[in-house]
Amino acid sequence: MKEGTPCPSPENTHSDTFKGAAFIAVWCSRIEIWIKQARSSLHLLGTVFLVYTFNSGSKLPIDRTAFAFDRLDGRHPYHLIITMVNPGKGMEDILINDIIRACLAIDAKAATIYEILSKSAEIADLKLFWQRMAMEERKHIRFWKELSRLAKKGMVPQVFESPEQVLADIRKIEEKTRELLEQSRKGPDITTGFLIAYRLEFYALHPAFETLFQSAIKLDGSRFNPEDEYEEHINHFIEAMNKYGRVTPEIELLGESLQRLWKNNKILARQSSIDELTGILNRRGFFNLVRPFSHLAQRNKYQIGILLIDIDHFKAINDRYGHQAGDRVLADVARILRENLRTSDVLGRYGGEEFIIFVAPLSPESLSTIAEKESLSAMAEKLRSKVEETTKRTIRVTISIGASYGRIETDAEKEVLRLIALADKCLYDAKEQGRNRIICFSALSPE
Known part of the structure; x- marks a missing residue:
């Protein structure tokens, strides 16, 4: 086992510096224990510095490599141990x-x-x-x-x-x-x-x-x-x-x-x-939960969908029945949506009388964008009809839905916002065309 390779201080370190250097491959999660055990045999003294390499263009380490520096004497200020962790894994x-x-x-x-x-x-x-x-x-x-x-x-x-x-x-x-x-x-x-x-x-x-x-x-x-x-x-x-x-x-x-x-x-x-009135995620909670799931969809090349839902003529409901009745309508619609979603879908209150749903994954094995559109549209239609049918016995409510879907290729958070903007445009069109309807847009290129 080689003792290590003299190297510059960690402040001036770049991964290219260590090409060809002797290294010991160990799990990075156990590096501190390993160094403590190896310290005597490698004649290591002083403080260990751990530095992570970063993939260009990424804020997070991709291939985690820890460089452990240990001060020796004035002639050889640092020795190096490189520990690598499953380079194919993020x-x-x-x-x-x-x-x-x-x-x-x-x-x-x-x-x-x-x-x-x-x-x-x-x-x-x-x-x-x-x-x-x-x-x-x-x-x-x-x-x-x-x-x-x-x-x-x-x-x-x-x-x-x-x-x-x-x-x-x-x-x-x-x-x-x-x-x-x-x-x-x-x-x-x-x-x-x-x-x-x-x-x-x-x-x-x-x-x-x-x-x-x-x-x-x-x-x-x-x-x-x-x-x-x-x-x-x-x-x-x-x-x-x-x-x-x-x-x-x-x-x-x-x-x-x-x-x-x-x-x-x-x-x-x-x-x-959590939104206190409806019991579902508020806007902040929704985006906090969606953020990691969007990155997961990006890594696994899943297609995701966004549904934006607006209660039709909600102001008229408030004016006719009062704001307390309007609050009950919001809570009822949130409950109906929640009860008719899959456990993998994320529901939140987007603001006012609008709700948002993050749908992932959308059958990544499907062969065509047409199949994806039919799947998302069918889901949206189920929600629309359930709201209309369930509220017939109290205050009749209808909803308009804008839907979009696509695959996240680069910046996960920006592309989710892009899909939300597309769904918002579809929602606007649905309301312009008479409300109580669904309009769906694909952000995928036709194959």
């Missing part, structure tokens, strides 16, 4: 999978902790409770394994603004969970057992967990809502904390604080992304 995919695997490791340790607490419990009801907690953690483990499988296929978008920081946070939690596992093996009493479990559940309230739960709802037509699953898990724990709170006031107080923290996190999450 950094975004690597980071999101690392985060998911760390979450999996945390819940795996949690399941073991609850199994240990169950075996050491002397009260029958408490033993059953810990067994139930372990069973629920095993459900979470299956969820993380499935999400990891999807991530390996490139189907999980990068949903974090600072994934490196999120990964660092989750790994710290994993280390703390390992410490809790060691404490649980010492045969704790009831109070200590609940304190261990409390810290465990407190760590699981890191925002990354809920962010992944939310994104998973839209992936692969998920059949269950992991957020609801986890909320039920938290509630079971809090109920037990309250039940056994008679043992010590401290346990009861911990249960109340955990419940308050969970509720506050939920409220803050909803306030930042």
Whole structure:
């Protein structure tokens, strides 16, 4: 094994400098551990600097290569180790999978902790409770394994603004969970057992967990809502904390604080992304969720669709029935749209009486743009007819829909905005032509 290659300081580094340099290929996610282990054999001293190479024209690293520099003496100021990570795989995919695997490791340790607490419990009801907690953690483990499988296929978008920081946070939690596992093996009493479990559940309230739960709802037509699953898990724990709170006031107080923290996190999450009147995503929440899915569609060459929906003559409804009735109409239309969409589609309130739907993917294997247009038009017609039919019994409502679809080739965010502009033009034409109709535009070139 070569010791390394002298090189200039990291500030003046470019990937071309290292052509032909000796390198050791290791997983970048394990570089710090590897360097610590290799430090003595490679005679490395001082501080390690990690630098990422960037593909030209891209804001994010594509082929993640970390250059580790280590100060030696005055004659050879730096030595080099190059670590390469699966050059064919994007950094975004690597980071999101690392985060998911760390979450999996945390819940795996949690399941073991609850199994240990169950075996050491002397009260029958408490033993059953810990067994139930372990069973629920095993459900979470299956969820993380499935999400990891999807991530390996490139189907999980990068949903974090600072994934490196999120990964660092989750790994710290994993280390703390390992410490809790060691404490649980010492045969704790009831109070200590609940304190261990409390810290465990407190760590699981890191925002990354809920962010992944939310994104998973839209992936692969998920059949269950992991957020609801986890909320039920938290509630079971809090109920037990309250039940056994008679043992010590401290346990009861911990249960109340955990419940308050969970509720506050939920409220803050909803306030930042949910429209209070309709219960669907607000404009900000819609674009925050669509952004990673549009990048995912770009990488996988999926076609996406945009539906812009406007309630016909909404001002007349307000004038005739009052603004409270108008609010009920908005909520009813949002509910009808939500109930008739696929789990993979993203619905939001665009503003006023307008709604927006992000449709992806649009059968990427289809052979013609005609098939895509028929698919999107059929979906739009289903929504239009459902709204008209369902509202006959109350205040009759019709909607106009502008639709567009296409493949994202370059800048994902700009091209989504372009498709929205095209759908907006179609919506304008639908209203000009009499309303209660659909107009669809293809942004694809005819093949």
